Structures are given as structure tokens and as C-alpha cells.
Amino acid sequence: MAHITLPEGVPGIRSLVMYRPETGKHLYQLAQVLLRDASPLTPAERELIAAYVSHKNNCMFCMSSHAAAARCLYGDESAIVDDVLNDMQHSGVSDKLKALLIIAGKVQQSGKSVTVQDIDAAKASGATDREIHDAVLIAAAFCMFNRYVDGLATLTPADPEAYREMGKRMVEKGYALPDANGK
Numbered sequence: 223m224a225h226i227t228l229p230e231g232v233p234g235i236r237s238l239v240m241y242r243p244e245t246g247k248h249l250y251q252l253a254q255v256l257l258r259d260a261s262p263l264t265p266a267e268r269e270l271i272a273a274y275v276s277h278k279n280n281c282m283f284c285m286s287s288h289a290a291a292a293r294c295l296y297g298d299e300s301a302i303v304d305d306v307l308n309d310m311q312h313s314g315v316s317d318k319l320k321a322l323l324i325i326a327g328k329v330q331q332s333g334k335s336v337t338v339q340d341i342d343a344a345k346a347s348g349a350t351d352r353e354i355h356d357a358v359l360i361a362a363a364f365c366m367f368n369r370y371v372d373g374l375a376t377l378t379p380a381d382p383e384a385y386r387e388m389g390k391r392m393v394e395k396g397y398a399l400p401d402a403n404g405k
Contacts, residue, residue, distance in 0.1 A: 225375045232404030233377040233384070234283035238370060240400055247399060249367070254397040256363055257291075261356050265393075266295035267319060270306060271326050271360045277307050278330045281368035283378040288364075290389025317347040322357040329361035 228237040239246030257268045269292035276284035289307060293300035305313035310323050321344035328335035336358070344354055379385065391405075 223375065224377065225373075228374070228376065229404055231377070232400070233379050233388075234287065234371050235367060235376070236400045236404050237376050238374065240402075240404060243399065249370075250397040250399055252363060253367075256356070256360050258396050262350055262353050263322075263356055264295070266292055267322075268356065268360055269295055269392075270303060270315075270319075271323065271357055272364045273303065274306060274310065274323055275326050275330045275361045275364040276368050278327055279365060279368040279372075281372050283371050283376060284364065284368050286378075286382075286385040287388045287392070290385040291392040292389075294389045294393040318344070318349050318353075321347045322349055322353060325354065326357050326361035329358050330365055333358075333362065 224237070226241070229240045232240060235246075235249070239250060257272065258265055261268065263271075269288050273285050273289040273292055276288060279285075285307070289303050292303045296302055302314055306315060306323065310320065310327075313320070315323070321340070325336055325340050325344060328337075328340060341354060349357075
């Protein structure tokens with residue numbers, strides 16, 4: 223049960239956006255820019271970074287919903303999402319994406335955990351300054367989103383099908399404000 227009175231039956235951040243639309247619209251705009259607007263990282267890679275950081279933060283709602291979006295975006299290669307969440311180091315993602323995920327994981331712990339060696343390793347694997355920037359910003363933003371969702375104990379569905387639908391909606395509509403029914 224949520225710590226405050228939120229719209230009934232609306233999960234995760236969607237309920238918080240409905241509760242405070244004047245702040246929620248800016249959070250959704252940030253998510254749209256970070257995860258869908260132009261970037262040298264694909265939307266699938268960016269959703270995977272969001273899911274990975276959320277997984278490390280043990281935020282089940284954000285991890286499940288962004289993993290579902292990443293699976294949709296990866297299409298036939300959707301198993302890569304679960305491979306990363308289960309064991310990133312032995313997953314089939316590129317060395318560049320592994321290096322960016324290592325940086326994102328360190329940002330999840332503390333921004334100061336990121337070292338020159340981490341950045342050099344990412345650049346040696348082909349990451350550009352923009353890709354490193356975007357990975358760090360996604361990681362930092364998702365630490366905030368995770369703490370917002372979990373700090374108010376929002377509804378976290380247990381049914382995986384609910385997340386498949388969320389992932390599909392996020393891929394098709396982007397980060398659009400929910401309607402009065404939370405859709």
C-alpha cells in the first residue's frame with residue numbers, strides 16, 4: 223500500500239505523475255529526452271541502462287517496466303535484456319555497452335565511484351563522450367526515479383503481463399502523460 227493516497231490501481235510512477243502533474247510532466251519530458259530523443263545510443267540500449275540501474279537499486283517496478291520496453295525494442299534479440307540483468311559481465315552485449323553499464327552501475331553506487339580507468343575503458347571499447355554522458359545521466363536520473371517510486375511505496379504489479387503491456391505502450395507512445403484512468 224502506498225504511503226500517500228494515490229490514484230487507485232495505477233502502478234508506479236504513473237500514479238505519482240497523476241498525483242502531481244505539474245512535476246510529473248517534467249519528469250516524463252526528461253524520460254522522453256533521455257530514452258527516446260536523438261542519441262548515439264539506441265533506444266533499446268538506453269532502456270537497458272535504465273532497467274540495469276533499476277535492477278541494481280532493487281526497484282522492481284522500474285526494472286520490470288523498462289526491461290519490458292527494452293525487450294520490445296530489441297525484438298528478436300530480446301533475451302539479451304534478461305542476460306544483462308542476470309549476469310551483465312557474461313551477457314552477449316558489446317564490450318562498449320558493457321563498459322557503459324559498468325559506469326552506470328558505479329553511478330548507481332555513487333557518482334564518485336566512476337574512475338578515469340572506467341572512462342578510458344569505455345573509450346577504448348569505442349564509446350564516445352556523448353555515449354558516456356548519456357549513460358551517466360540515465361543512471362543518475364533512474365536513481366532519482368527509483369527512489370521516488372519506492373520512497374512512496376507505489377503499486378508494483380506482480381503479473382509479468384502487466385509489464386509487457388507497459389513496455390509496449392512506452393515503445394509505441396513514448397513517455398506521454400497518463401490519461402485520467404492512468405493509461
